[in-house]
Amino acid sequence: MTGVNDNLAISIIVSAILYGTPLLFAGLGELFAERSGILNLGVEGMMLMGAVTAFWVSQKMDGPSWLVLLVAVVAGAAAGVVMSLIHAFVTITLRANQIVSGLTLTIFAGVVGLSSYLGVVANLGAQAGRHRFSDLNVFGLQNTPVLGPILFHESPLVYVSWLFVILSLLYLYRTRPGLYLRAVGESPQAADAMGVNVTRYRYVHTLLGGALAGVGGAMFTLQIATNWINGLTAGAGWIAIALVIFAFWRPELLMLGAYLFGASLGLGYDLQARGITAIPTEFWSALPFLLTIVALVLASVGSVRRRLGAPAALGVPYAREEG
């Protein structure tokens, strides 16, 4: 790979997609949960559980690499589902405060919690990864100038994420369940009156959120890092939650946002790899968080927010007899 495709701009776009994809998966998941009215601040914890579970499975299982990786991703998604089930039960059925429950989930599953514990119990920290997603060469076009490395030479997970964005758009805006989902998030009373099972919609979409966060986490251990480091998502779950806000709860904008923040995550690595070290690493590490704050402020400036706001019932428990 030399010549036209070996320049900083293309390498930034490629790494934006690589680092942006876990944000995209986790953000899509959070988008569905929030569209149903459930705020889940446990994304970071769910991602870490997905990451550690997927890595564990990929290390233990024997078989052709593609099968091992497939099973590992599914296991990561399942771990995310189990975590989100706790949040769903506590907030939907037991009507506890969603903010506190989500934070609890991140503490329970996070860097000093269950994911760290599993990593120690299975002795994963000391192991080099056995399997890694390799980039596909779609239609043999990977060396096409400019577009090759961006569109035709990506991880299978990237193509899956593109598919999910399209499916999400169709689901939300072109199907009846998607319409009901939006109704549940805007006005559960009205949705209930239409005969929509509010509780079921909230459970299903919170669990879907957990599954996608688990997949996002799995991408860290099966693609980006290919080993297990305690707390390796390093705040990606929180950025995913912020992305949902400044994507105004819309999948297509979420994709754009995920790649922008993926770029800011990847930029530091790229510049260092090219020997540009005039600016300290801590600055590059802090940059995505700084940008996220700026973007949140811009997204929350009055007029914009009023037009394209959050689901009206976000964070409010629904108790039918209370009307």
Added chain:
Amino acid sequence: MIPLSVRFEPRERLSRWINIWVPAAAVLLALVVAGFVLLASGNNPITTYRQIVEAAFTQPGAFTQTLVSTTPLLFTGLAAAIAFRMRVWNIGAEGQLYAGSIAAAGVGLYLQHLPAPVVVIAMMASGAIAGSLWAAIPGALRAYFNTNEILTSLFLNYIADFLMYYLIFDSTSFWRDLTSASARVFPQGKYLPASGNWPALTLSSVVVPLGLVIAVVLAGLLWGTIRGTRYGFEMRVMGDAPRAAKHAGMNIRRKIVSIMLLSGAVAGLGGASQVGDFRHVLDPRGLEQAQFGYTGIVVAALARYNPISAIVAALGIGVLTNAGLALQGPNFPIGLTGTMEGILLFCVLGSEIFARYHIRIHRTVPVAALHTEATPGSDAPGAELAAVGGREQAS
């Protein structure tokens, strides 16, 4: 499907007993659930629980160590409790504590030749101010731009963390030790001389750090403020009935900023105590691994945002944290601490509904009839049956 439906009926009055036995049952349940986690990882829960108690209370010097773990958690727990009480979600105690540590270490080093009491007080003041300023950012953004303070305060934790690392590991800053032999191999902060080491009380064999005394006094003051002052009254109204507060003409923006400043000051003071009472140096790795700010959220939630209860909750979590440090090793890896905290908090959170509602389990009426008659929010008998089980069958 079993033809049963679960119904929640609000309790007409809250009895004192309900508020004691429900949390007690939740803690018991948490011990049982955590016991299964221990069993699954090949430990005998009874043995582990006994070890936790021994490491916290009975071994020589154990209680002193428990208080070392409790002190920062009481600061961060109070910081979270007063903000959360007003539904201002300050998740930034972690970063505010870092900011307090940076400031207190800097001031302690800079003023080291002054008399000790001056240095100690200057460290406290600078820690509180730095924490306050760090919290003012998300506070002002929430108050004036309606920006979600959960996320901004949280992201500022990461930024403060990177700042600490920069000061010690990646620059030749004032905080960094550039002279000693070990510092040439492993970057570390400058240690404060004796003038910056806070005095401690010794009661028989137990050492009570000055920070803990301050935190307990603060807990009392904050409790008194919430219960007995106009400011506290307005705070409670805004927490319990934000709409009423608005109609009553309270200045909500100013309240939000002031509560963030107060919350940040408490967390920052905790950071100063880390430097003055315990570490005597700016220690990025140690502070980051300790996760005091996040654990403070557990303390605050367990205490239901009551500053006095926070003392008990901080002690309880202090026992667990201390056990995590004392028993550290293959049988009790550090991840178990957060896992057990999470289980405990989920049980307590989930149990609150049992204190607020009667739970009644009924046989359901034939579902088809119910579905057509039920009107949400009405007083029709069918609507009362709205509940998890019944609804699932209805659709």
